[in-house]
Amino acid sequence: MRFFEDIKIGQRRELGSFTFTAENIKAFAVKFDPQRFHLDEEEGRKSLFGGLAASGWHIGSVCMRLLVDDGQRQAGEMIARGERVAGWGPSPGFRELRWIKPVLAGDTISFASEIETMRTSESRPEWGILEARNSGTDQRGELVFSMLATAFVPRRNSTA
Amino acid sequence: MRFFEDIKIGQRRELGSFTFTAENIKAFAVKFDPQRFHLDEEEGRKSLFGGLAASGWHIGSVCMRLLVDDGQRQAGEMIARGERVAGWGPSPGFRELRWIKPVLAGDTISFASEIETMRTSESRPEWGILEARNSGTDQRGELVFSMLATAFVPRRNSTA
Numbered sequence: 118m119r120f121f122e123d124i125k126i127g128q129r130r131e132l133g134s135f136t137f138t139a140e141n142i143k144a145f146a147v148k149f150d151p152q153r154f155h156l157d158e159e160e161g162r163k164s165l166f167g168g169l170a171a172s173g174w175h176i177g178s179v180c181m182r183l184l185v186d187d188g189q190r191q192a193g194e195m196i197a198r199g200e201r202v203a204g205w206g207p208s209p210g211f212r213e214l215r216w217i218k219p220v221l222a223g224d225t226i227s228f229a230s231e232i233e234t235m236r237t238s239e240s241r242p243e244w245g246i247l248e249a250r251n252s253g254t255d256q257r258g259e260l261v262f263s264m265l266a267t268a269f270v271p272r273r274n275s276t277a
Numbered sequence: 278m279r280f281f282e283d284i285k286i287g288q289r290r291e292l293g294s295f296t297f298t299a300e301n302i303k304a305f306a307v308k309f310d311p312q313r314f315h316l317d318e319e320e321g322r323k324s325l326f327g328g329l330a331a332s333g334w335h336i337g338s339v340c341m342r343l344l345v346d347d348g349q350r351q352a353g354e355m356i357a358r359g360e361r362v363a364g365w366g367p368s369p370g371f372r373e374l375r376w377i378k379p380v381l382a383g384d385t386i387s388f389a390s391e392i393e394t395m396r397t398s399e400s401r402p403e404w405g406i407l408e409a410r411n412s413g414t415d416q417r418g419e420l421v422f423s424m425l426a427t428a429f430v431p432r433r434n435s436t437a
C-alpha cells in the first residue's frame with residue numbers, strides 16, 4: 118500500500134458496503150456472540166435493539182474484511198502502474214470503538230476510512246504512525262459504527 | 278447478571294481458555310481478514326509475526342464468546358440460588374484495544390475480565406456504567422490482548 122509520504126490527513130477511501138442478513142448475523146453469533154437478540158428474530162424484537170441485531174464484533178470484522186479487500190485492490194493498482202508497494206506493519210490496536218446504533222437484519226452498511234492523525238515515530242524513524250477513522254453508515258445515511266485504528270506505515274526512504 | 282450494587286472495582290472473573298489452531302485461524306481469516314500471514318503457515322513464518330498468526334478480530338471475537346458463556350453460567354447460578362438476574366444494557370463500545378503480542382497457531386489463551394471503573398449515570402439514574410479490562414494471557418503467562426470495555430448495568434432499585 119501507500120508510503121507515509123504519500124498519505125495526507127483527511128484522505129478518505131470508500132471501502133464498499135455489506136448487507137447484514139438474518140443468516141449471516143446468526144452464523145457469526147452462534148460462534149462468537151450467542152446472545153438471544155443476535156440469534157432469534159422474536160428475541161431481537163423484544164430487546165432494546167428492536168430487531169435481530171448483528172453482534173458488534175461481526176460489524177467490526179466485516180469492516181476489517183472490507184479494509185483488507187481495499188488494500189489489496191489498491192496494491193494491485195499500484196503494481197499495475199509500476200509503483201513500489203509499501204508493506205504496512207501489524208496494527209498495535211485501536212481506540213474509541215463505538216457501536217452507535219443497532220445494525221439489524223436487512224441493513225446495508227457502507228464503510229469508509231479517513232486519515233485523522235499522522236506522526237513520525239521517534240524511536241523508529243523508518244516508520245510513520247497514522248490513525249484512521251473507520252466508520253460505517255446505514256442505508257438511511259446514519260452513522261452506526263466508528264473506530265480509530267492505529268497503523269504503522271513505512272516511510273519512502275526506508276527499506277520496508 | 279449482577280446488579281451495579283453487587284459489583285466492586287477489582288473484581289475479576291476467569292473466563293476460560295481457547296486454543297488457536299491453524300484450522301480455526303484460517304477459517305476466521307478467510308471470511309474476515311484474508312491477509313497472507315493469517316492464511317498460510319509459510320507466509321506467517323516470513324512475516325513479522327514469525328508464524329501463522331490469528332487475526333486480531335478473531336482474538337477479540339473469541340474473548341466475546343467467553344464473556345457471553347461466563348455471563349450465561351453466572352446467570353444460571355444466580356437463578357439456581359433464587360436470585361434476581363440483572364439485564365445488562367447493550368455495550369456502547371470500548372476504548373484502548375491492544376494487540377500486544379502475536380497469537381500463533383498452537384497458542385492457548387486464557388481470558389479474564391476485571392472491573393476497572395464504576396460510576397452512576399447522571400442522565401439515567403437507574404443505570405450504572407462500568408469499565409472492565411478484558412485480557413488474554415498465553416500459555417507462557419505473557420499478556421497478548423487487552424481492551425477496556427464499557428457496559429451499562431442496572432441498579433438494584435431499578436426495574437430493568
